[in-house]
Amino acid sequence: METNFSIDLLEHLKNEYYNEKGGKNSIFKKKQKTEIAQIICSRFPLDVLLKNTIYRIKDQNIIYIDYKMFKLYANESIYEEVVDYVFFLFNDTIHKYGNMNVQLNMDTITVSATERFKNIIILFNKRCVNTEFVYHLNKWCIYNTPSFVESYLSILKILIDQNIMQNLTLYSKEESLSLIEKMLENGIDDILLNV
Helix, strand or coil, X not given: CCCCCCHHHHHHHHXXXXXXXXXXXXXXXXXXXXXXXXXXXXXXCHHHHHHCCEEEECCCCEEEEEHHHHHHHCCHHHHHHHHHHHHHXXXXXXXXXXXXXEEEECCXXXXXXXXXXXXXXXXXXXXXXXXXXXXXXXXXXXXXXXXXXXXXXXXXXXXXXXXXXXXXXXXXXXXXXXHHHHXXXXXXXXXXXXX
């Protein structure tokens, strides 16, 4: 199992897979993405993947989630562990700071991806019911917000707690890059890297 990790390496593994298979399959694309995710999970420890995808910003109550990285290895077999890890970060951040800000970078998400990952969204929402997370969420930001998110949110407003909805801020692709770069200047909280 490899431990040297970078998004470039994951992209390389993905491209290597497509080269071996003769390119992307237009009909069975979901199956190929699942196979790629499983290959990546077999090559890297899950904790390494998670800690490079979902982490707290150093000396801040910000939890950052990078969809672009997540999509490369996410698959049904790890959903429980992913949600456990996110809950660990939520609890640890609330304990340390009294509240939390969740920053979600949705760069490259598509409508088909929301369908592919709907089970982890459902699992996460089920586990959030009757937790204190709702009351400790100061801010929820979505960066690189695709146009379809706003229509989804109009439907989900009925299901999502109003405390969460009132703390939601959407940022366009144009404004996201500089905001993310500024946020990431502090680096990753070292304490979580040793968990």
